Amino acid sequence: MKRAQAKPILLSLERASATGLVEQIVAGLAHLIAQGTLRSGEQLPSVRRFGTDQGVGTSTVVEAYERLVARGLVAARRGAGFFIAYQSPQSPPTPVFNPPAPVIDSAWLLSEMFADERVPIKAGCGWLPGKWLDDDGLHQAERRIIRAPGAQQVGYGHPYGYAPLRLTISQFLAQWSLEVPIDQILTTHGATQALDLIIRTMVKRGDTVLIDDPSYCNLIAMLRLADVNVIGIPRTPTGIDTNALENLARLHKPVLYFTTSVLHNPTGTSYTPACAMRVLQAAERHGFWVVEDDIFRELGQPNDPMLAALDGLQRVIYVGSFSKTVAPSLRLGFIACQRELARQLVHTKMVLTLTNSEITERLVHSALTEGHHRRHVENLAAALLHAQARVNARLLEAGLTPFATPRGGMFSWAKFDRTELSARDIADLARRDGIWLAPGDFFHLTPPDQPWFRFNVAYSDVPELVAFFRGL
Template sequence: MTRAEAVAAEIRRRIETGSIAVGAKLPSIRKAAEQFDVSKNTIVDAYDRLVSAGIAFSRPGAGFMVAERRRQTPSERPRHVAEAVDIASLLNAQLEESFSIRVGDGRPPASWMEESEVRRHLGLLGRHQRSSSDGYGSAMGLPALRERLAFDLMEREVQASPDQILLTFGANHALDLIIRRFLVAGDTVLVDDPGYYPLFAKLKLAQIRMIGVKRTPTGPDLDDLAGKAERERPKLFFTQSLAHNPTGSSTNLPTAHSILTIAARCDMLVVEDDPFVDLPTVRGVGLAPLDQLRNVICVRTFAKTLSASLRCGYIAARPDLIASLAELKMLTTVNSSGHIERLIHGLISEGHYRRHLKRLAQRVQQATETVVPRLQKMGLKLFAEPTGGYYVYLELPEYVDDIALAREGARQGIFIAPGTVFSPERQPAKAGIRVNIAWASDPHFFDFMLAELRHRRT
């Protein structure tokens, strides 16, 4: 049980025993943090859990109040569903278009993605496709695209046949298939901490026990990984090796070798989700080339490098694993989109994707050279030096609450991604924010940060 869960359980007990009356105001976040000897973030998380459970409610200007008791009706969400939705709240905010400055967005601006070329290929696809292309097709996905992806993997020194590649509706669909196929409620997995929060929501929804492994500037903390793998015997370890979300760090060679050694010793599969592997600027060492898909399951997507609207990605793994995942995909979605797969195959085979990646890499490099020095001039520390992706993780002073900073940013039309949401237990080792360098050159963001740092220091 996390500290937030323990605090929420104790407050709930006091309400149920009558120690805290219905309609009463709960202690302020500051006062509650002092009473329970925990951080303010822990209290915010605990109160959010009480609100999700219908035990408390928030009244603007008055704080949190105890709600009237009521029986759960069939329409109310089970706790694990409510917690999953709560974790994914940042994703919901990211999909909104109301923010004028989107520093916390996970995606680059549309102008970086050259949507006009995608639309041109869509038009050509509609004119030239055969009538047979309107059928369901194989659950494995378009054979021509799988063959091309097998060739691309070979260029990155990963030997894989087309039968070892399963096309999906992007990385999130791939992760969902992996969770459904290899895990059941109550199973244990390891995840990066901080890490990819939509994955945390999926695991919560599936009622999987997830344990965070501390991230360092050179990859997962090996002592933490080894200790937890040996003690907890997890089935899977989910990690991002290159241009990690949210820290921007990449795994180095010694760390990569050690991860594979620990995984083999503990009979643990590694799921490597690397959306930036195609970017030429990205530096670091992936696990798949070292392992050759014996104990590593690769998850890839085109959403971050081509277009988020083209929901296409793939899983590369051992033939036996791919066969079982393909069966599950057939049962749940029948197949993936043949139209999108043909479009992406055309973009790759005609050389457009490679040229686009070169231009995208130049934009990333230019934005990094512009934004990072300005961030450092604010006196704030980067978790890791940039490794060629979109993200850097800006560590905040102790007197700055990342959740409060994000709320104030939202009030001013600035979308900020607080580090707390990237921690599986909502307890980051150090408060911070993820900064997407593609969006962070806006001077209003820097003015906002400087003003907030001055205000919260006093």
């Protein structure tokens, strides 16, 4: 029995339109399906016939049909052609999602803040505005990756990471007198995954771990998930309280100490050389590892000490990242450590996530080596230092007390002691005025007595912030 032929379809295509022919065909057929002219189960004309009727090439028709298949409007049947997919006779209206007002708590800071665009002044966020990043350098790197052979873009990467990138990281670390071969370097999906791999590999339930207090809020959350005993070492304007470190290490016998030597999040402070030496001496005396979370190294001062370089990776595990200076969306971090420990960390990484995206690693490598990155970082560091000085002046004007004098980096840490309100209460009031604040509670193991806040200096140099705090 001869199969009935599909009825011809004629669309009005405008070749001079800014809208391409493929998009016009897709829109035209989708409209006919929506109004019921083309019904469920009805066969579309063959690719060749539709192309002849419309005066377009078969490749144009194929692409249009495949887009309709991808949208669920058309079904492809092998050997038979393309058919209108089943359409519900009365599709319910698409529900409109109206998100509730955000609750300013640690869960919001860890997750929802990244997607919530309703509050315009992001004074408490943890990333830089797009205009502060090197768009031109990144676009050049993207174009270079696109021109690479396809075989370099489709396979799994190396378990340790893309070798030319690890060589670039090795050269980067050598600028601070840390000589490390590439088999002691592994790449990670951002510095946060690097910290997670270290926790999973080196810590067991019930162990004691030391952290800076205040500290990176994601690290606090990860350690709590690991069910370990977490003890805070107070931060000071010159690093940490080394006497507290000595006493607590002697008493609790920690396995690890997570600390930030340069431009600490959230306080913005850096170690002095004397502080760095005392930390390494305590680690040697009491037998704990130091995890140096050093993602802001490029934005710091040239003479800021690097624990890993002073120690030679004997007791220090070094964590770095380029997400802050290249682009947060690339999520590229790395670990430098002893060779055997690197092998163990790679095993953990492969168990959890397999390899990193080599396309991302090639893109970062290209961005770091194409010639723009060094000047971009110099300009960014200078801009942040100036912004921090301006923001600290605004905070003083508004009645807040900055924790330390500006040293650069993204953050200022300040307390507001002219109120009986808690930091979270103040943050909730600020949200209603269109300002996001990051209360100090999120960064401490236990809430502080006074309301502290972390300010991102790239977003906080605005008069609305001063007006808000003056109005409390």
